[in-house]
Amino acid sequence: MIASVLFWISALVAVVAGALVFKVDSMARATYALALSFIAVGVAVLTMRQDFVGIIVILMMVMEMAIMAVFMISYMGMNPALMPMDMTHAKRPAAAIATIVFVGLGAAVLLIPWPVIDPQPVEGLTEQLGEAMMGSKMLVMLTVSPVLFATIVASVVLASPRGRYDRYGDRLRGPAHDPEPGGLGR
Amino acid sequence: MTLQLVLLVAVALFSIGLYGAISQQVVVMVMMGIELMVNAVILAAAALWWFLTPVVDIQVLLMVVIAAMTVEMAVGFGVATLIHRARRSDMTDDATELQQ
Amino acid sequence: MAEYLPLIVAALIPLAVPVLALAAAGLDAALTARARGTSVAVGAARPLREITRLLRQQRRTVLGADRLLWRIGGVGLIVASFLAVIVVPFGDTVAADLPIGVVWFNTIDVALWALWWMLGWGANGAYALIGGYRFLAQALAYELPLMFALTAPAVAAGSLNVGEVADAQSGLWFVVSMPIAALVYLVSVAAFSAWGPFSPAAGRDLAGGVLGELSGIDRLLVKAGRWCLLVAGSAFAVPMFFGGGAGPLLPEPVWVVIKTVLVLLVLVFAGRAIPAVPPQRLAEIGWVVLVPLTLLQLLITSIVSATGTGGM
Numbered sequence: 105m106i107a108s109v110l111f112w113i114s115a116l117v118a119v120v121a122g123a124l125v126f127k128v129d130s131m132a133r134a135t136y137a138l139a140l141s142f143i144a145v146g147v148a149v150l151t152m153r154q155d156f157v158g159i160i161v162i163l164m165m166v167m168e169m170a171i172m173a174v175f176m177i178s179y180m181g182m183n184p185a186l187m188p189m190d191m192t193h194a195k196r197p198a199a200a201i202a203t204i205v206f207v208g209l210g211a212a213v214l215l216i217p218w219p220v221i222d223p224q225p226v227e228g229l230t231e232q233l234g235e236a237m238m239g240s241k242m243l244v245m246l247t248v249s250p251v252l253f254a255t256i257v258a259s260v261v262l263a264s265p266r267g268r269y270d271r272y273g274d275r276l277r278g279p280a281h282d283p284e285p286g287g288l289g290r
Numbered sequence: 291m292t293l294q295l296v297l298l299v300a301v302a303l304f305s306i307g308l309y310g311a312i313s314q315q316v317v318v319m320v321m322m323g324i325e326l327m328v329n330a331v332i333l334a335a336a337a338l339w340w341f342l343t344p345v346v347d348i349q350v351l352l353m354v355v356i357a358a359m360t361v362e363m364a365v366g367f368g369v370a371t372l373i374h375r376a377r378r379s380d381m382t383d384d385a386t387e388l389q390q
Numbered sequence: 391m392a393e394y395l396p397l398i399v400a401a402l403i404p405l406a407v408p409v410l411a412l413a414a415a416g417l418d419a420a421l422t423a424r425a426r427g428t429s430v431a432v433g434a435a436r437p438l439r440e441i442t443r444l445l446r447q448q449r450r451t452v453l454g455a456d457r458l459l460w461r462i463g464g465v466g467l468i469v470a471s472f473l474a475v476i477v478v479p480f481g482d483t484v485a486a487d488l489p490i491g492v493v494w495f496n497t498i499d500v501a502l503w504a505l506w507w508m509l510g511w512g513a514n515g516a517y518a519l520i521g522g523y524r525f526l527a528q529a530l531a532y533e534l535p536l537m538f539a540l541t542a543p544a545v546a547a548g549s550l551n552v553g554e555v556a557d558a559q560s561g562l563w564f565v566v567s568m569p570i571a572a573l574v575y576l577v578s579v580a581a582f583s584a585w586g587p588f589s590p591a592a593g594r595d596l597a598g599g600v601l602g603e604l605s606g607i608d609r610l611l612v613k614a615g616r617w618c619l620l621v622a623g624s625a626f627a628v629p630m631f632f633g634g635g636a637g638p639l640l641p642e643p644v645w646v647v648i649k650t651v652l653v654l655l656v657l658v659f660a661g662r663a664i665p666a667v668p669p670q671r672l673a674e675i676g677w678v679v680l681v682p683l684t685l686l687q688l689l690i691t692s693i694v695s696a697t698g699t700g701g702m
Contacts, residue, residue: 111296125323132459157352162497179316
């Protein structure tokens, strides 16, 4: 009963906050509306007794949105909070496509005869997940970790304007010429 | 709280995200639309685990979804930084080379 | 009676944490007074005077402030500190005995990224915003080492439940068997509370940084929140690294409080002794020194707990 009420509150918050992301005219508020949507979904997952996934969604997404807000603000180059403006295109086709998708998927959800079982919380689910990731589903872990590592390298390569020649000069010697020295004096 | 209702909530989130991803001009806002869609996927997968089949595979799938989301964000920010440095803006309409 | 104990503990947390925070703030003010050669007693009472002053002070209105986010940031710090303490076991009693308490604490500490930044953003002031960015810069440096530092005790105990981590230290406290993780953890506590060497987010060189535009009750909540976070970090260190309630003679909950106070004292004195580090320098230290060190710590811990040679 309590879980049900909690779920509906969080579902409502998730959808409303999700809609607000594209409604508010402040970048900071848009980002944190998305964070709120993720927190609500995390709580909804918790009401379905998946502790680890629910908490991890909240952890990851709050962190991600804190970073995203910084990018939002630095790249917009202006403050829409002071200067309301419209940064959208193709609004009507977008709305049409979104509505069609909603109706289509919604109809599928309602029409499919789901083989529903009586939900029961699973004891020690987090441990099972860990065992699976490090045991029978090891391949997933083996794939995800190099992908994540490649992502770090790729994003730094894409984003960094300066390579080692910019830092150390043509002969790669001597102290680095950095606009801001790092903490280790390298 | 039945499976169908939970999935409907997920579909609503997905549609909102899709609308945002298509209609927004700013790269970071487009990413936020995509994130909202992934958010819906998380909710749907968690609901399927709870109402259909409590096997650990779906939990592993959820981990992959979360990892995919971080990859999307990291590469997205890398690209946004690159576009911003080259064009002094981060609008999708300015980055249409691949369209031609 | 026993079933109400968690509720009683939960009700005591919002009382006990601010009391300890006030004591720590009083100690800090007294030490400052002694260093300046003024009356120590007057100095120690400074936080109390500050509280009464801020309670009476009227809020300044700031033009164009994002009130919603600003208020969330202002109230958030102190709430986050309470939420972090609810998973700390006092003997057998825990306010919220979550199976994944360690991840819970980590989530609360990540929420601080958002809260500190909102404080800076909401004020609509350049200095405050720079303060918010400074916090994010140092957060990027400390967060990953902190996560690995929290993982090490969990691996050694084979559980993410804080109570079980505390129980796993009946032989040897984790502060002895994994000193790097303990040290990195304590450093991170100072960092997420913006205390001592990690205070530039609220630095004087920025006219107070995130604190700059705050006034009245908001300022009180944020200043109290910083100290409460320091207390919460100390309290959580006890089950993670300092053996939980283990100790002679006295009952377990008393030992948890005593150890919390001792860790808090260490943090206060160390924070005062170490000069502020510019946040832009921290990323390199965090990623080039601390991440490999904590990973090494994790490797050692994993090997030792996998081979099952007692002591851990």
